[in-house]
Amino acid sequence: MAEATGNSIPVAQLTAFTEAALVAVGLAPADASTVAWALVEANLEGIDTHGVSRLALYAHRVKAGLAAGRPTMRLTHPAPAVGMLDADNALGPLAATAAMDEAVRLAREFGVGMVAVAHTNHAAALSSYTERAAAQNCFAFMVCNTPPGMPPWGGTQALLGTNPMSFAAPGPTADQPPVVVDLATTVVARGNIIMAARQGQPIPEGWAIDAQGNPTTDAKAALTGAVLPMAGPKGYALALMVEMLAATLTGAGWGPNVHSPYDDWTQPTDAGLWCLAIHVGPLMSAEAYASRLGGLLDAIHAVPAAPGATIRVPGERRAEVRARRLAQGIPVDAATRKELDALAAEVGIAPLDGAN
Amino acid sequence: MAEATGNSIPVAQLTAFTEAALVAVGLAPADASTVAWALVEANLEGIDTHGVSRLALYAHRVKAGLAAGRPTMRLTHPAPAVGMLDADNALGPLAATAAMDEAVRLAREFGVGMVAVAHTNHAAALSSYTERAAAQNCFAFMVCNTPPGMPPWGGTQALLGTNPMSFAAPGPTADQPPVVVDLATTVVARGNIIMAARQGQPIPEGWAIDAQGNPTTDAKAALTGAVLPMAGPKGYALALMVEMLAATLTGAGWGPNVHSPYDDWTQPTDAGLWCLAIHVGPLMSAEAYASRLGGLLDAIHAVPAAPGATIRVPGERRAEVRARRLAQGIPVDAATRKELDALAAEVGIAPLDGAN
Numbered sequence: 001m002a003e004a005t006g007n008s009i010p011v012a013q014l015t016a017f018t019e020a021a022l023v024a025v026g027l028a029p030a031d032a033s034t035v036a037w038a039l040v041e042a043n044l045e046g047i048d049t050h051g052v053s054r055l056a057l058y059a060h061r062v063k064a065g066l067a068a069g070r071p072t073m074r075l076t077h078p079a080p081a082v083g084m085l086d087a088d089n090a091l092g093p094l095a096a097t098a099a100m101d102e103a104v105r106l107a108r109e110f111g112v113g114m115v116a117v118a119h120t121n122h123a124a125a126l127s128s129y130t131e132r133a134a135a136q137n138c139f140a141f142m143v144c145n146t147p148p149g150m151p152p153w154g155g156t157q158a159l160l161g162t163n164p165m166s167f168a169a170p171g172p173t174a175d176q177p178p179v180v181v182d183l184a185t186t187v188v189a190r191g192n193i194i195m196a197a198r199q200g201q202p203i204p205e206g207w208a209i210d211a212q213g214n215p216t217t218d219a220k221a222a223l224t225g226a227v228l229p230m231a232g233p234k235g236y237a238l239a240l241m242v243e244m245l246a247a248t249l250t251g252a253g254w255g256p257n258v259h260s261p262y263d264d265w266t267q268p269t270d271a272g273l274w275c276l277a278i279h280v281g282p283l284m285s286a287e288a289y290a291s292r293l294g295g296l297l298d299a300i301h302a303v304p305a306a307p308g309a310t311i312r313v314p315g316e317r318r319a320e321v322r323a324r325r326l327a328q329g330i331p332v333d334a335a336t337r338k339e340l341d342a343l344a345a346e347v348g349i350a351p352l353d354g355a356n
Numbered sequence: 357m358a359e360a361t362g363n364s365i366p367v368a369q370l371t372a373f374t375e376a377a378l379v380a381v382g383l384a385p386a387d388a389s390t391v392a393w394a395l396v397e398a399n400l401e402g403i404d405t406h407g408v409s410r411l412a413l414y415a416h417r418v419k420a421g422l423a424a425g426r427p428t429m430r431l432t433h434p435a436p437a438v439g440m441l442d443a444d445n446a447l448g449p450l451a452a453t454a455a456m457d458e459a460v461r462l463a464r465e466f467g468v469g470m471v472a473v474a475h476t477n478h479a480a481a482l483s484s485y486t487e488r489a490a491a492q493n494c495f496a497f498m499v500c501n502t503p504p505g506m507p508p509w510g511g512t513q514a515l516l517g518t519n520p521m522s523f524a525a526p527g528p529t530a531d532q533p534p535v536v537v538d539l540a541t542t543v544v545a546r547g548n549i550i551m552a553a554r555q556g557q558p559i560p561e562g563w564a565i566d567a568q569g570n571p572t573t574d575a576k577a578a579l580t581g582a583v584l585p586m587a588g589p590k591g592y593a594l595a596l597m598v599e600m601l602a603a604t605l606t607g608a609g610w611g612p613n614v615h616s617p618y619d620d621w622t623q624p625t626d627a628g629l630w631c632l633a634i635h636v637g638p639l640m641s642a643e644a645y646a647s648r649l650g651g652l653l654d655a656i657h658a659v660p661a662a663p664g665a666t667i668r669v670p671g672e673r674r675a676e677v678r679a680r681r682l683a684q685g686i687p688v689d690a691a692t693r694k695e696l697d698a699l700a701a702e703v704g705i706a707p708l709d710g711a712n
Binding site: 078079080081082084109110111112113114116139151152153154155156157159167169179181183187213230231233234235236237238240241243244245247248249251254255256276278279280282283284288289292293295296299300303304305306309310311312313314 | 434440467507511535591593607632634636660667668
């Protein structure tokens with residue numbers, strides 16, 4: 001896939017800009033660095049719906065006092081291999097990074113470690129954290145709940161979120177990319193509909209219903225309605241599982257008690273996260289891992305493809321995008337660039353280099 | 357749903373028959389009892405594709421020496437909260453029950469417990485084991501890999517299995533049924549296609565491709581081809597995740613190294629299982645759990661349904677079926693009854709009561 005590079009921003013510059021904006025609205029420099037890492041990490045892998053296109057939202061939530069600029073996160077251990085993190089309304093990437101790092105630490109001690117997070121915010125791309133754990137030789141899972149966006153199967157109103165889940169595992173050897181599963185339990189991530197609405201484009205049939213429960217191809221109408229679950233009742237069942245892990249286990253808001261950061265400027269989001277890490281090290285040698293997983297991935301690539309199709313292992317495409325964007329910079333679309341320029345002026349930092 | 361009761365078999369009789377057949381082919385009585393529990397448990401909840409319709413297969417695999425009648429399962433703990441079970445080619449329900457019970461024990465000690473199982477066979481319905489853990493106040497997951505039945509996305513040949521996953525959690529209070537998610541990562545479970553082929557019925561479009569990679573509605577042709585993943589690439593990604601948990605982590609067979617118990621009478625199946633339990637007890641009070649989950653489930657039921665639709669929480673329907681079948685017996689379809697009568701004659705036990 002060719003990308004325009006004229007409007008691309010080098011990774012270091014985009015990261016520094018993001019950090020500066022977050023420090024300007026009150027974050028401690030180390031916390032700003034963590035959040036900037038997560039947002040730019042999403043862009044690096046091509047998940048632009050979850051990258052710096054969310055920075056202005058994050059900054060405005062902190063400025064409005066609806067997300068904590070200086071949170072005091074509290075970690076407790078109700079059982080030896082389990083952490084509970086009260087995120088104190090921290091930005092999602094701070095809570096998610098702390099939770100996954102603790103899950104990895106617990107996995108290195110007990111073989112498996114779990115951390116449940118209450119009272120946090122939009123966490124950017126969950127794959128950033130599962131891949132972070134995979135780099136520590138762990139299988140890792142993360143799920144979060146989100147504001148209502150999906151009806152229960154058979155229903156006409158949104159109640160559950162698009163409730164994404166991610167899984168990552170180390171590649172067969174150190175020079176191969178991790179296997180990365182990252183999906184919303186809806187037909188598409190809400191970010192795709194937000195992006196279509198922002199760009200004034202319609203959405204395909206089968207993605208969503210409007211506020212009256214009718215099918216729609218109008219992205220803006222879909223944002224007031226609900227996105228349909230993937231695979232019908234199966235996606236609904238998985239979304240409910242995510243809600244139970246992210247909210248029932250944690251004490252975070254559930255269903256309509258998760259407040260949209262876009263639409264509700266009166267109260268915190270109060271989302272929850274759940275993560276699990278499994279340390280691969282004690283289970284087999286590196287050679288056995290390379291043989292087992294390498295054999296499986298090779299067999300996948302050896303399956304004859306349908307005409308015009310390419311068979312990929314999940315995670316390969318993002319590894320290619322990462323390599324290209326590390327070299328060429330991150331393309332920032334015009335709408336996002338305009339938003340970032342306005343944010344720079346608003347919080348009093350230097351804008352990104354180059355033309356809008 | 358009304359069910360014919362003329363051909364229904366009382367639960368105790370069906371269980372005793374199943375135990376007797378398994379003892380007759382060489383299982384120890386306690387092991388026969390565990391396997392019978394799992395098969396009848398599937399029937400009790402209406403999962404007839406995974407109930408006693410599999411008994412003749414199980415018995416024939418043991419008789420042929422392709423599944424172990426008297427396995428010596430070996431459990432080790434490579435890390436404190438992790439068990440590895442070498443199932444020694446035990447029937448799947450024996451391995452799955454031992455693994456989940458150990459995961460629950462580990463969860464009660466460490467908060468979370470994981471058990472990975474190598475070298476086992478078809479495990480009946482995974483929900484039987486996750487519900488067993490839910491009854492011990494745990495959130496529980498189980499996945500297993502199965503013989504090739506699904507192409508990687510874009511491929512024309514089966515490589516991964518239908519790779520099911522199950523999740524269960526205790527109901528809000530002791531008198532409410534558990535929440536139970538149980539799904540194949542294919543559009544449908546292979547059991548549905550086996551059942552259609554057995555009954556000579558066609559399957560819907562979109563379920564499967566034939567051995568040449570072409571779409572088909574012929575159930576028998578579909579059994580020689582591949583079932584398509586649910587939700588396209590998302591289902592493929594989840595099936596790969598299941599394969600990695602059930603095989604890469606455990607050392608069981610993967611992809612084509614999992615041998616069909618129906619089609620391959622030369623070697624063991626060599627499937628793997630993975631399970632995880634999370635003990636709810638230390639995370640919150642029973643009152644908080646009832647309030648959080650009860651509130652969520654009540655809110656789901658309060659969503660307005662589309663015309664003709666009923667909104668259900670996953671697990672409710674099977675609880676209704678269980679209550680009815682406990683009272684009225686388990687309906688056994690004619691094809692399965694014929695198979696069970698033939699099995700009784702073959703292994704020298706009394707047949708089920710009543711007309712075929």
